[in-house]
Amino acid sequence: MSEITSSIPLQINPDLQEERDKASFNVTELTHIIYGGIEKTKKRKRLEKLLFSDPFFQEYQNVRAFGSRSEYYAASVKKSTKIFKLRRQHKWTDEEYETVLDICHDDLALTLHHTMFIPALERLATEDQKSKWLTLAKQYKIIGTYAQTELGHGTYLQGLETTATYDPQTREFVMNTPTLSAMKWWPGSLGKSSNHALVLATLIISGKKYGMHPFLVQLRSMDDHKVLPGVRVGDIGAKMGGNSVDNGYLILDNVRIPRNNMLMKNAQVSPDGKFVTRGPSKANYATMMLIRVQICTMAYQVVSSGATIGIRYSAVRRQSKLDPQDREPKILEYQTQQYKIFPGLAMSYAFLFASRSLTRKYEEAFAEIQRGDFKSLPELHCLSSGLKSFCSEHSVRQVEIIRQSCGGHGYLNAAGLGMLVNAAAPMITVEGENTVMYLQLARYILKRFAGAMSGQQLDGSTSYLSMDPATYVCPVMSETDCRNLTALCDIYRYRSYMTVCRVARQVQHDMESDMPQHVAINKNLVDLVRAAKAHSYYIVVKDFVEGVDALVASAPVIKVLRTLCCFYAAHGIAEYSGDFLESEAVGLHQLKWIKNLQVSLLGEIRPDAVALVDAFDYHDITLSSALGCYDGNAYERLFKSTENDPMNKEEVHPSYYQYLKPFMEEMNKSKL
Numbered sequence: 327m328s329e330i331t332s333s334i335p336l337q338i339n340p341d342l343q344e345e346r347d348k349a350s351f352n353v354t355e356l357t358h359i360i361y362g363g364i365e366k367t368k369k370r371k372r373l374e375k376l377l378f379s380d381p382f383f384q385e386y387q388n389v390r391a392f393g394s395r396s397e398y399y400a401a402s403v404k405k406s407t408k409i410f411k412l413r414r415q416h417k418w419t420d421e422e423y424e425t426v427l428d429i430c431h432d433d434l435a436l437t438l439h440h441t442m443f444i445p446a447l448e449r450l451a452t453e454d455q456k457s458k459w460l461t462l463a464k465q466y467k468i469i470g471t472y473a474q475t476e477l478g479h480g481t482y483l484q485g486l487e488t489t490a491t492y493d494p495q496t497r498e499f500v501m502n503t504p505t506l507s508a509m510k511w512w513p514g515s516l517g518k519s520s521n522h523a524l525v526l527a528t529l530i531i532s533g534k535k536y537g538m539h540p541f542l543v544q545l546r547s548m549d550d551h552k553v554l555p556g557v558r559v560g561d562i563g564a565k566m567g568g569n570s571v572d573n574g575y576l577i578l579d580n581v582r583i584p585r586n587n588m589l590m591k592n593a594q595v596s597p598d599g600k601f602v603t604r605g606p607s608k609a610n611y612a613t614m615m616l617i618r619v620q621i622c623t624m625a626y627q628v629v630s631s632g633a634t635i636g637i638r639y640s641a642v643r644r645q646s647k648l649d650p651q652d653r654e655p656k657i658l659e660y661q662t663q664q665y666k667i668f669p670g671l672a673m674s675y676a677f678l679f680a681s682r683s684l685t686r687k688y689e690e691a692f693a694e695i696q697r698g699d700f701k702s703l704p705e706l707h708c709l710s711s712g713l714k715s716f717c718s719e720h721s722v723r724q725v726e727i728i729r730q731s732c733g734g735h736g737y738l739n740a741a742g743l744g745m746l747v748n749a750a751a752p753m754i755t756v757e758g759e760n761t762v763m764y765l766q767l768a769r770y771i772l773k774r775f776a777g778a779m780s781g782q783q784l785d786g787s788t789s790y791l792s793m794d795p796a797t798y799v800c801p802v803m804s805e806t807d808c809r810n811l812t813a814l815c816d817i818y819r820y821r822s823y824m825t826v827c828r829v830a831r832q833v834q835h836d837m838e839s840d841m842p843q844h845v846a847i848n849k850n851l852v853d854l855v856r857a858a859k860a861h862s863y864y865i866v867v868k869d870f871v872e873g874v875d876a877l878v879a880s881a882p883v884i885k886v887l888r889t890l891c892c893f894y895a896a897h898g899i900a901e902y903s904g905d906f907l908e909s910e911a912v913g914l915h916q917l918k919w920i921k922n923l924q925v926s927l928l929g930e931i932r933p934d935a936v937a938l939v940d941a942f943d944y945h946d947i948t949l950s951s952a953l954g955c956y957d958g959n960a961y962e963r964l965f966k967s968t969e970n971d972p973m974n975k976e977e978v979h980p981s982y983y984q985y986l987k988p989f990m991e992e993m994n995k996s997k998l
């Protein structure tokens with residue numbers, strides 16, 4: 327009788343335990359730092375226990391892995407409603423609710439209601455409108471989405487074709503989709519879930535266009551969820567990932583809504599059709615900025631989840647030989663394996679500090695904006711655009727590298743990595759496609775650089791553009807200097823300065839050669855994006871260094887974070903060495919030292935790798951990975967996962983009787 331069963335051992339895999347035993351720092355201390363203190367960690371654990379004691383959350387994983395699209399969507403609606411009900415029952419604060427969403431770590435079918443519809447009402451509605459709709463939305467008496475993107479335009483908001491034409495006779499707006507390309511296409515939770523949508527449309531009064539404004543449109547009956555007259559709505563189809571969400575299309579055929587359904591915090595239309603605006607013209611873009619900031623945090627969650635799976639698995643997977651006399655080593659021993667996974671580990675901590683710093687700046691600026699002071703808006707728009715792009719681009723790429731580092735098993739859904747990559751991939755596109763967002767930052771940097779050239783004193787994230795480049799001497803004079811975080815940060819700053827300076831000069835030169843501005847800009851777009859990336863890299867490194875410097879923690883925790891920070895900065899210089907050399911931020915000697923350091927840091931990080939991912943403290947259900955489970959019993963869990971596979975339900979699959987059996991019979995009879 328075979329001893330092989332699909333039961334999961336009760337004990338931790340000794341290979342993983344060995345890693346935990348040799349950690350140089352206290353994991354719990356780092357967990358508290360990551361989650362903002364002991365109380366917050368405890369609260370998160372309580373919420374986790376409450377959620378995951380319900381067997382539904384375990385069952386949900388199976389539907390996610392093996393269910394049809396429709397079953398997955400239905401389970402996700404159930405999950406959303408369960409969470410909404412729990413929120414009411416336990417009177418969760420907004421912060422507690424955010425924590426629950428982080429724990430769930432998965433696209434909820436009704437996610438847009440929470441992530442965009444409510445924040446948009448908060449930002450774009452008047453106080454009167456809020457007391458009506460925000461209250462209804464928060465009580466889930468209406469379910470809404472944010473319908474901005476159209477089939478023809480997502481990026482270029484001035485090109486949106488949906489119209490809201492004011493009719494002063496009836497004091498209504500007529501909402502219309504005039505062309506195929508004008509139909510709303512992509513909004514999450516639109517296809518099947520929402521009964522309301524915040525529709526972003528071009529306002530027209532007496533034939534004159536007044537730009538993009540938000541309008542609340544009811545789509546479905548509140549009695550039976552049937553689609554209302556004049557409305558056509560549906561799901562846009564299966565996607566690479568995120569298939570629990572019903573991204574939808576919407577066609578409005580001259581649907582009339584009351585005047586008060588235009589959200590009028592930033593601009594009003596009076597009953598007799600007069601248009602009055604308040605605040606800057608981009609005030610209606612406020613919700614997008616919030617989500618861009620949140621995407622940086624999502625990028626941290628994505629890459630830290632990937633790193634957790636990759637590192638735990640690499641500590642229990644043994645393969646090949648290093649020492650011919652010894653047993654097969656853990657794959658984590660191979661330097662090449664460390665080189666694939668540790669950049670993701672270091673990036674996780676870099677993005678933790680960078681997203682924290684960005685969120686703080688956002689909250690400060692948002693408070694000012696609420697008071698009617700918009701002075702920090704341009705800086706915040708550009709900082710969030712750049713970091714959203716940088717963090718999403720790097721995290722998605724890194725998790726794919728980690729997936730590859732897990733060999734064949736990384737390709738299984740049960741590994742959790744493919745789903746993670748596919749669910750995270752849209753971060754690159756949503757809330758402003760990354761290239762477009764980098765270019766928003768580049769445009770701002772060019773203006774600031776021109777200001778600095780004309781003697782303006784700059785503040786904020788671009789203040790370094792007023793530096794005198796002639797004073798720069800590479801601060802790394804010896805191999806030991808390479809460990810100096812301030813020196814590494816200075817190298818990034820100078821590389822960014824030079825990249826900006828070069829493209830600014832080129833654009834200026836092209837324009838002085840009588841090239842129209844738009845031609846000169848287009849001729850330099852690649853370098854403009856490169857400048858925006860260099861600036862964003864500098865900001866992330868700076869936030870990491872400053873974050874670690876400001877930490878109040880034990881010496882071992884500080885030491886391990888400084889090592890990671892050093893590795894993150896050194897790895898970036900090695901990876902983009904061409905840019906660093908070209909800008910003369912480093913010379914060949916320094917580059918060689920930094921590359922050597924990068925490799926030797928792999929060995930320094932190695933003993934703490936498992937502890938560093940344990941500190942993220944992800945629940946197994948949140949990670950949803952047979953390879954990355956806390957107990958390290960990866961093989962048992964992989965085998966166990968096959969039990970739920972509908973392919974294994976019957977010993978003989980129905981397709982055998984339908985196709986294979988008759989085919990085999992035919993083949994056996996054949997004389998050929």
Ligand SMILES: CC/C=C\C/C=C\C/C=C\CCCC(=O)SCCNC(=O)CCNC(=O)[C@H](O)C(C)(C)COP(=O)(O)OP(=O)(O)OC[C@H]1O[C@@H](n2cnc3c(N)ncnc32)[C@H](O)[C@@H]1OP(=O)(O)O
Nearest residue numbers: 480481482483608611614624707749750752753756757758
């Ligand atoms: C694990 C999880 C994984 C995945 C998650 C996936 C999905 C779930 C999450 C979210 C759902 C996604 C929801 C959406 O995608 S909603 C749709 C989002 N759409 C966009 O973001 C559109 C992008 N386009 C734009 O924002 C704009 O069109 C633009 C590119 C910025 C250009 O705007 P435009 O009006 O044409 O302006 P310009 O003429 O180019 O610039 C004028 C001036 O305005 C400044 N500006 C632009 N935007 C802003 C802003 N938001 N705030 C402040 N200022 C802004 C711009 O810098 C320029 O300034 P100048 O001083 O240079 O004139």
Ligand SMILES: Cc1cc2nc3c(=O)[nH]c(=O)nc-3n(C[C@H](O)[C@H](O)[C@H](O)COP(=O)(O)OP(=O)(O)OC[C@H]3O[C@@H](n4cnc5c(N)ncnc54)[C@H](O)[C@@H]3O)c2cc1C
Nearest residue numbers: 473474475479480481512513514752755756757758759761
């Ligand atoms: C999963 C998912 C969920 C979404 N959810 C929502 C939602 O809830 N609500 C909503 O309204 N929308 C939603 N969207 C739409 C999303 O916001 C848009 O797809 C996004 O803004 C990008 O716009 P686009 O698709 O028009 O890309 P395009 O602009 O067509 O981009 C295509 C290419 O053109 C390039 N390009 C475009 N303009 C420029 C330029 N000016 N300079 C240089 N290059 C340029 C881009 O860099 C890119 O390479 C969602 C999309 C996805 C994938």
